[in-house]
Amino acid sequence: MLDGYVAAIVVGPVSISPLDWICPLLSIDADAFNLGVRRDLRRRALRHNEISQILSTMPSQFAPMHRRKINGDVDPPRRCQVFYGAMRLRLSPWARLLDTSNVNHGLLLPILLHSRDDQGQPLLGPPQSGRETRRAFADIPPAVEAIRQYWLPIRYARAR
Secondary structure (H helix, E strand, O other), X not given: OHHHHHHHHHHOOOOOOHHHHHHHHHOOOHHHHHHOOHHHHXXXXXXXXXXXXXXXXXXXXXXXXXXXXXXXXXXXHHHHHHHHXXXXXXXXXXXXXXXXOOHHHHHHHHHHOXXXXXXXXXXXXXXXXXXXXXXXXXXXXXXXXXXXXXXXHHHHHHHO
């Protein structure tokens, strides 16, 4: 699950300080963060840096870590749900891609397809049966890179 959360932080529309994304991830407050949860922090920071480097230098090599079902099939909902959870940390800047009238909204579909709202309902309505829905996880790596490309000019323009 860490992978989806960190990927959203890396590719999102705004930079988020480690304090603002690690604390919710670990369910700790700023004091606990400042006192140090060293091993967990180091592992998360390393994965953040690894995802960032892969997407910056070899985006075709990006391969999300998915939990697997007992039968070995990929189980993307948890990863997608935590990606969406990280989006919610700064949902307002994500609004442009969440707008269904924006042609680029489709970039989020592989993730939103597997995500649920606060009441546990699918964000995109009841899941459809069929091969496309079951295999949509294959579209996640290119979608993550496309989301990063979409936000790059905006994210770095804000940083200036």
